[in-house]
Amino acid sequence: MKFFIDTANLSQIKEANDLGILDGVTTNPSLMAKEGIRGTDAINQHYLTICEMVDGPVSAEVLGTTFEGIVEEGKKLALIHKNIVVKVPMIKDGIKAIKWFTDNGIQTNCTLVFSAGQAILAAKAGATYVSPFIGRIDDGSWDGVQLISQIVNIYNTQGFMTEVLAASIRNPLHIVRCAEAGADVCTCPLPSILGLLKHPLTDLGLQQFLIDAKSMQ
Numbered sequence: 001m002k003f004f005i006d007t008a009n010l011s012q013i014k015e016a017n018d019l020g021i022l023d024g025v026t027t028n029p030s031l032m033a034k035e036g037i038r039g040t041d042a043i044n045q046h047y048l049t050i051c052e053m054v055d056g057p058v059s060a061e062v063l064g065t066t067f068e069g070i071v072e073e074g075k076k077l078a079l080i081h082k083n084i085v086v087k088v089p090m091i092k093d094g095i096k097a098i099k100w101f102t103d104n105g106i107q108t109n110c111t112l113v114f115s116a117g118q119a120i121l122a123a124k125a126g127a128t129y130v131s132p133f134i135g136r137i138d139d140g141s142w143d144g145v146q147l148i149s150q151i152v153n154i155y156n157t158q159g160f161m162t163e164v165l166a167a168s169i170r171n172p173l174h175i176v177r178c179a180e181a182g183a184d185v186c187t188c189p190l191p192s193i194l195g196l197l198k199h200p201l202t203d204l205g206l207q208q209f210l211i212d213a214k215s216m217q
């Protein structure tokens with residue numbers, strides 16, 4: 001399973017990248033706005049900076065919602081860097097645009113996916129990635145990881161090439177369960193990635209090893 005970081009914060013991207021386990025980055029308009037980025041030039045420059053930091057796919061989301069608007073924006077985003085993946089919302093015009101991008105060799109990430117039916121449409125349009133939002137599904141008392149399993153099963157059965165990118169990850173257990181469910185990619189906030197490191201027996205064990213190591217010097 002590939003690890004992407006789900007943020008537009010450059011210091012968090014650097015911290016995850018320095019671990020050596022980062023495969024890519026996803027952003028969305030909310031994450032970009034949180035960093036105080038305003039205006040097309042600043043947005044494009046920010047994506048370029050991220051692409052120069054991380055050697056892997058970087059999802060950049062379109063802001064338009066019409067077929068023409070999405071295609072025009074996506075073409076410009078794709079020109080920023082070869083690793084840009086155009087992120088497109090799961091709407092009717094979005095599916096049409098994903099098909100257009102597929103036919104024109106531009107990689108896409110179909111976002112805001114909450115059902116297996118939506119995931120089938122994204123795959124039929126040739127999306128490179130499909131992003132089910134598992135944390136937001138859990139928020140409504142459904143099981144987000146169950147949806148990941150269902151989509152993985154459908155894609156394997158049908159031979160779809162679209163990669164399942166588990167998004168809206170909220171904790172380390174989500175990452176572990178997505179790995180079990182067969183997700184191709186997990187895009188995570190930095191604290192969820194770092195949470196995978198934690199175990200009290202590791203801390204206690206290391207403490208004792210350090211004491212014993214000192215006694216041997």
Ligand code: G3P
Nearest residue numbers: 006028135136167168169
């Ligand atoms: O990748 C999608 C993600 O950014 C949404 O996460 O926590 O806002 O549901 P969240």
